[in-house]
Amino acid sequence: xxxxxxxxxxxxxxxxxxxxxxxxxxxxxxxxxxxxxxxxxxxxxxxxxxxxxxxxxxxxxxxxxxxxxxxxxxxxxxxxxxxxxxxxxxxxxxxxxxxxxxxxxxxxxxxxxxxxxxxxxxxxxxxxxxxxxxxxxxxxxxxxxxxxxxxxxxxxxxxxxxxxxxxxxxxxxxxxxxxxxxxxxxxxxxxxxxxxxxxxxxxxxxxxxxxxxxxxxxxxxxxxxxxxxxxxxxxxxxxxxxxxxxxxxxxxxxxxxxxxxxxxxxxxxxxxxxxxxxxxxxxxxxxxxxxxxxxxxxxxxxxxxxxxxxxxxxxxxxxxxxx
Amino acid sequence: xxxxxxxxxxxxxxxxxxxxxxxxxxxxxxxxxxxxxxxxxxxxxxxxxxxxxxxxxxxxxxxxxxxxxxxxxxxxxxxxxxxxxxxxxxxxxxxxxxxxxxxxxxxxxxxxxxxxxxxxxxxxxxxxxxxxxxxxxxxxxxxxxxxxxxxxxxxxxxxxxxxxxxxxxxxxxxxxxxxxxxxxxxxxxxxxxxxxxxxxxxxxxxxxxxxxxxxxxxxxxxxxxxxxxxxxxxxxxxxxxxxxxxxxxxxxxxxxxxxxxxxxxxxxxxxxxxxxxxxxxxxxxxxxxxxxxxxxxxxxxxxxxxxxxxxxxxxxxxxxxxx
Numbered sequence: 001x002x003x004x005x006x007x008x009x010x011x012x013x014x015x016x017x018x019x020x021x022x023x024x025x026x027x028x029x030x031x032x033x034x035x036x037x038x039x040x041x042x043x044x045x046x047x048x049x050x051x052x053x054x055x056x057x058x059x060x061x062x063x064x065x066x067x068x069x070x071x072x073x074x075x076x077x078x079x080x081x082x083x084x085x086x087x088x089x090x091x092x093x094x095x096x097x098x099x100x101x102x103x104x105x106x107x108x109x110x111x112x113x114x115x116x117x118x119x120x121x122x123x124x125x126x127x128x129x130x131x132x133x134x135x136x137x138x139x140x141x142x143x144x145x146x147x148x149x150x151x152x153x154x155x156x157x158x159x160x161x162x163x164x165x166x167x168x169x170x171x172x173x174x175x176x177x178x179x180x181x182x183x184x185x186x187x188x189x190x191x192x193x194x195x196x197x198x199x200x201x202x203x204x205x206x207x208x209x210x211x212x213x214x215x216x217x218x219x220x221x222x223x224x225x226x227x228x229x230x231x232x233x234x235x236x237x238x239x240x241x242x243x244x245x246x247x248x249x250x251x252x253x254x255x256x257x258x259x260x261x262x263x264x265x266x267x268x269x270x271x272x273x274x275x276x277x278x279x280x281x282x283x284x285x286x287x288x289x290x291x292x293x294x295x296x297x298x299x300x301x302x303x304x305x306x307x308x309x310x311x312x313x314x315x316x317x318x319x320x321x322x323x
Numbered sequence: 324x325x326x327x328x329x330x331x332x333x334x335x336x337x338x339x340x341x342x343x344x345x346x347x348x349x350x351x352x353x354x355x356x357x358x359x360x361x362x363x364x365x366x367x368x369x370x371x372x373x374x375x376x377x378x379x380x381x382x383x384x385x386x387x388x389x390x391x392x393x394x395x396x397x398x399x400x401x402x403x404x405x406x407x408x409x410x411x412x413x414x415x416x417x418x419x420x421x422x423x424x425x426x427x428x429x430x431x432x433x434x435x436x437x438x439x440x441x442x443x444x445x446x447x448x449x450x451x452x453x454x455x456x457x458x459x460x461x462x463x464x465x466x467x468x469x470x471x472x473x474x475x476x477x478x479x480x481x482x483x484x485x486x487x488x489x490x491x492x493x494x495x496x497x498x499x500x501x502x503x504x505x506x507x508x509x510x511x512x513x514x515x516x517x518x519x520x521x522x523x524x525x526x527x528x529x530x531x532x533x534x535x536x537x538x539x540x541x542x543x544x545x546x547x548x549x550x551x552x553x554x555x556x557x558x559x560x561x562x563x564x565x566x567x568x569x570x571x572x573x574x575x576x577x578x579x580x581x582x583x584x585x586x587x588x589x590x591x592x593x594x595x596x597x598x599x600x601x602x603x604x605x606x607x608x609x610x611x612x613x614x615x616x617x618x619x620x621x622x623x624x625x626x627x628x629x630x631x632x633x634x635x636x637x638x639x640x641x642x643x644x645x646x
Contacts, residue, residue: 035640036640038636039634039636039637039640042634042636042637043633043634043637046631046632046633046634049631050631131635131636134635135634135636138634187510187513190510218541218544221541268631269629269630270629272628272629272631272635273625273628273629275628275635276624276625276628276635276638276639279635279636279639280611280639280642281604281607281608283639283643284604284607284608284611285604285607288603288607301599302596302599305595305596305598305599306592306593306595306596307592308369308372308373308591308595309369310366310369311362311365311366311369311458311461312454312457312595312598312599312602313361313362313365313454313458313602314362314365314366315599316599316602316603316606317358317359317362319603320606
């Protein structure tokens with residue numbers, strides 16, 4: 001498909017959904033000839049971007065992320081906001097898992113005229129998924145979306161990357177803090193601005209309230225993710241739509257506080273800077289490790305170093321002087 | 324000074340302290356002509372290295388690290404072990420802080436014939452301090468030291484680096500878990516194999532026992548740093564030498580368990596591999612950012628990216644195509 005940058009740009013800023021979708025496809029393309037076109041488009045939309053509230057949502061599989069996003073997203077859409085939902089990893093519920101189940105659960109939101117749902121980009125080189133998600137966020141903002149929800153699975157390393165991508169980061173959990181904490185990286189509690197105990201309904205409600213208390217006790221010992229903001233635990237029922245508007249109010253309060261303290265803009269600047277250096281680093285590694293000389297000697301050096309036959313410094317010296 | 328590698332090697336393996344000290348000076352040298360000599364020496368000693376128990380000790384300033392190391396080191400020396408004490412950062416107590424105070428406190432150990440104390444190397448390029456400490460560790464091992472104590476201050480990023488350098492990692496704390504946790508990165512509790520509440524003596528003892536209990540409660544929720552090993556809290560009095568031999572027994576039990584499960588050797592292999600890739604990465608960054616073309620355009624690009632005037636991808640593209 002041929003891409004016309006002026007046409008895509010006009011479509012995006014005029015809030016045309018198919019232009020936005022096509023532009024994201026261009027951003028996601030791994031074809032080399034698309035890269036400079038994508039960059040041209042990004043540069044054009046940049047002045048129109050940055051005006052949304054960027055919210056990250058994480059949680060272990062089964063924490064009910066898609067049900068929560070459906071309920072939370074519908075709440076925002078009904079308030080008149082335009083909401084884009086992006087996923088960062090292929091295992092996120094909006095793209096992975098049971099497709100039929102997810103379709104059913106996110107059905108309402110996916111049909112709402114104010115919502116735009118985009119599954120995770122397929123893997124590409126150079127930390128490409130995160131780059132593509134960030135750039136997709138900019139396109140959505142230029143297309144007038146007020147809130148961007150970025151979903152990720154709370155396992156592995158993606159949480160720190162999401163933290164560097166969003167203004168507000170929310171961890172969705174189930175009842176039984178202790179059990180769940182066992183399966184979760186603890187560091188995540190110091191990355192988030194709120195912990196929401198989901199499925200606080202029916203028989204589960206007393207346990208959810210107890211869990212909330214337990215999380216608040218642990219949070220008491222931890223550093224907050226955002227200086228000047230106290231991370232707390234909340235409960236909600238995505239099924240019965242209880243606690244959803246309260247969470248939105250917490251986020252609005254967070255936005256108000258951090259904008260007043262300039263923390264909001266400061267964080268975005270730092271995020272941009274970190275992103276720049278992380279992409280430089282990705283490029284350096286990619287360019288180095290794809291060299292055929294490096295590819296041919298590295299396995300032998302790595303083995304010798306692991307087995308204690310060669311010092312690390314000697315291996316590095318050899319690597320940089322043979323390639 | 325001229326360095327003779329065969330002489331240094333012979334001196335090291337014959338446990339001559341001044342040869343060891345001179346070899347460390349060679350490793351620490353930032354002079355380019357010393358680098359290949361140092362690598363030649365390292366390659367020679369490598370088969371003789373690796374036989375010690377490497378123990379990392381961290382804690383916030385004031386936790387009593389030098390007093391603990393004095394007491395713990397003396398205990399090991401009196402058992403007949405040869406003990407080397409290295410510091411990783413200039414602010415560690417054996418090199419920074421009040422020099423007079425530290426000398427007094429570590430006086431006994433520093434005069435013991437089984438002990439060797441080496442302060443932190445001064446800063447060099449390329450994560451040089453950590454490289455130098457690792458390589459110094461290898462030299463000490465080749466010189467027959469049975470236990471290497473690596474000291475660092477429990478703030479900043481050095482803990483993760485020490486974790487990747489040692490077999491057993493110990494966190495020294497004071498009473499009042501809550502208060503102290505406030506000033507400490509929480510992640511550190513998931514990096515260590517034991518938490519030792521120091522200064523459990525006199526009026527402070529009941530509080531120390533309470534603190535131990537509090538840490539054990541928190542540890543219950545966390546992942547252990549070493550799979551198959553349960554990280555627990557202990558108390559000790561470095562002043563009255565109480566609990567010191569118990570801590571050594573814990574470490575011996577750890578060694579026995581992890582050697583039986585092969586975790587011990589597996590971790591060392593992985594440490595070597597990580598070290599290799601981290602040095603490659605250091606080299607790549609160093610070589611890139613020292614280029615004059617990069618130096619001249621980077622500040623402008625960084626500013627434009629932070630202010631949202633230029634997309635990160637465009638900045639990176641420009642950087643790699645202008646340099």
